[in-house]
Amino acid sequence: MALAFDEFGRPFILLRQQEEKSRLRGLDAQKANVSAGKAVARILRTSLGPKGMDKMLQSPDGDVTITNDGATILEQMDVDNQIAKLMVELSRSQDYEIGDGTTGVVVMAGSLLEQAEKLLERGIHPIRIAEGYEMASRIAVEHLERIAQKFEFGLNDLEPLVQTCMTTLNSKMVNRCKRRLAEIAVKAVLAVADLERKDVNLDLIKVEGKVGGRLEDTELIYGITVDKDMSHPQMPKRIENAKIAILTCPFEPPKPKTKHKVDIDTVEKFQTLRQQEQKYFDDMVQKCKDVGATLVICQWGFDDEANHLLMHRNLPAVRWVGGVELELIAIATGGRIVPRFQELTPEKLGKAGLVREKSFGTTQDRMLYIEHCANSRAVTIFIRGGNKMMIEETKRSIHDALCVARNLIRNNSIVYGGGAAEIACSIAVDAAADRYPGVEQYAIRAFADALDAIPMALAENSGLQPIETLSAVKNQQIRENNPNCGIDCNDVGTNDMREQNVFETLIGKQQQILLATQVVKMILKIDDVISPSEY
Template sequence: THFRLQSRSTPKNVNRCKRTLAEIAVKAVLAVADLERKDVNLDLIKVEGKVGGKLEDTELVYGIIVDKDMSHPQMPKRIEDAKIAILTCPFEPPKPKTKHKVDIDTVEKFQTLREQEQKYFDEMVQKCKDVGATLVICQWGFDDEANHLLMHRNLPAVRWVGGVELELIAIATGGRIVPRFQELSPEKLGKAGIVREKSFGTTKDRMLYIEQCANSRAVTIFIRGGNKMMIEETKRSLHDALCVARNLIRNNSIVYGGGSAEISCSVAVEAAADRYPGVEQYAIRSFADALDAIPLALAENSGLSPIDTLTAVKSQQVKESNPHCGIDCNDVGTNDMKEQNVFETLIGKQQQILLATQVVKMILKIDDVISPSDY
């Protein structure tokens, strides 16, 4: 099934890639959707952006992208069938606390301390290797000496990874976050088919791709663009598209767009007004007039004569008994929104009308308005 997602607020610079971005949004939502429960957890879709490249280079990665690189430049840039230890504890020898003091007055004492620290760190590295880890991802940093030892012991590592990224990595790889080093065990390791470091052109920017994860229900949309504003604009447009696709998973009922739904509701409400003999008739007719505001605005924004266009479409709906007639914004040559394939989600439309009605009710509850001239 192909969806064509188009937001009225989509900026012109994003518009040229709307087909590609719409498909990425749909694929991302379907990848994380729980179709049995008809629910989508949008937190599993990470939207990452990096300046550089073209908007067309935007891609969907079935895994996690972390804006970090391997802690040592000589560590391997690609690891296959990776077993990942996810640590939130310091991965380095313990340091003396501030209230303690270590006096080193001879070279021998310094040598002993250095050897002790190295031995302690060697044991930590060996523990990781014993449980089967081939990559360590740590929330905290480790000093240059520890980094050098890791490189020599052939244990690639990534440091200073944020808490949100760690959680997503744990979800995607099926691993457990290890808060205490002593609790590290083989069943707590995450699994990923490929972990690779990718550099961008001639810049020093590098990012870590964790793909083909054990639990692929976490994806990343990686946006490229010429400048920061372009990326932020694309993020906002993609969020709209993701929400539309999520609404279709929750409830796949749709209404046709172009103001056709509002016009058919307005016709039905006006017809219903005649059944009320009292003063309620005025309120009901006002509601019908309010519904006409959407197609009027659409016609005006499209450069058409608002009142003439609306009355023509409304009479066409009544005459043909076709509730799919709307405003032909793109000048396609047909008013039938079903033929144009323009639609909106039923959930979205219900929320719009419901919220607008609630705002009016809230304003009507105010008893009196005090103007500045009253003082």
């Protein structure tokens, strides 16, 4: 610290802050960054594929998550290192763009870094490596286009879509029930899809879960669910062609806003008051009946008297429905939210083909299903499962499957999974390397080796010998000129992923390669790391 004076004679203090910062430069910076990235990838490597392991993560407040979804694992890992954060971002962008392949993309990036490290050791300049990787990624992406296959699906033949979603679910905890979940995901996506524009608005698919029941009880509801029940146990549990009054006004006599006092000193006075109150209720119920409502959904509660009257007058009602849900019901049923009884008119009623109450188990747990709504194609996937962790993981898995189905509707090209696409690209990139005379060819070859990491990880995770299995499959691909050969993780007896129905979307795979290359290039180009010192 030193005292100095500026040109006007004012004193200021010089702090030797710069020296307190730790700094890594040149090759040291690159090596440190590469090893940080590799460390993150190593964590995810064992989670890849149908035989991949799950991770258990505990949050600071004690919540436990068990998952095998790459994006979720990284999200919850709370990493400190900046490069590790880049890997987290990488997985997140794959999740955002594609929704699936979040583990694969990180493993791929880790493997590219590993190869880059070797090249750095050999004295190749990081920029040349980055350029070589860029060229190689373009070759790989073009090759994927070449080996991709189109598949046609019709509304009557959903099998290809279901099969592809099943590949995604293979590696998840829920794979016991993958066929059913894949079918649900495909049906949900098709219900909200705009097939002419080839797009799907996934916001229209609500994924809800409730602890209890079995995973097999998971169902697709063509409508919405509300976690409420009828206000009186004797009200009907099933209403067909319901006309719904959606109210934000309470079923109770109006209360003056100012302080008031009512003196009741005789029985007559009490009786009159009571009668008047009752008349209020009566008028309200009558108003609802007059406009033709067959169900009242109310934001507020009402007391037992009103409840009894509603039951008596045969007007089923639901109370304490939250604002958000109310809005959702209004949108789905094409109704309007009514803030005052006087404003209730027949046009403001929402319409639904069926409203039913469903009870769960032996408990008092009941839910309301509002189905076949007038205005909306919105659907709900209602997940059941033994515990909260299972339900959360199922939600994540269903999300992946929904994304895959959406991607296929956007672009119906597929490549074969189980590492087949990566091996095919690796062969193509390796062959192309000879055409490049410069130093880049080393990087291009290294890229080809990095692509092999995916099938190797799949083999390793399935208990196979990684190098032997990979070389055998690669050899088979070259010999038979068949880009469909991959790793037989489940020991089915054939390497042909076409026979095993293991597909992945073309855009998902391309995105994986592009994103991983982009991040690795970015890491390689950093040659100076300045960070605040420890204290």
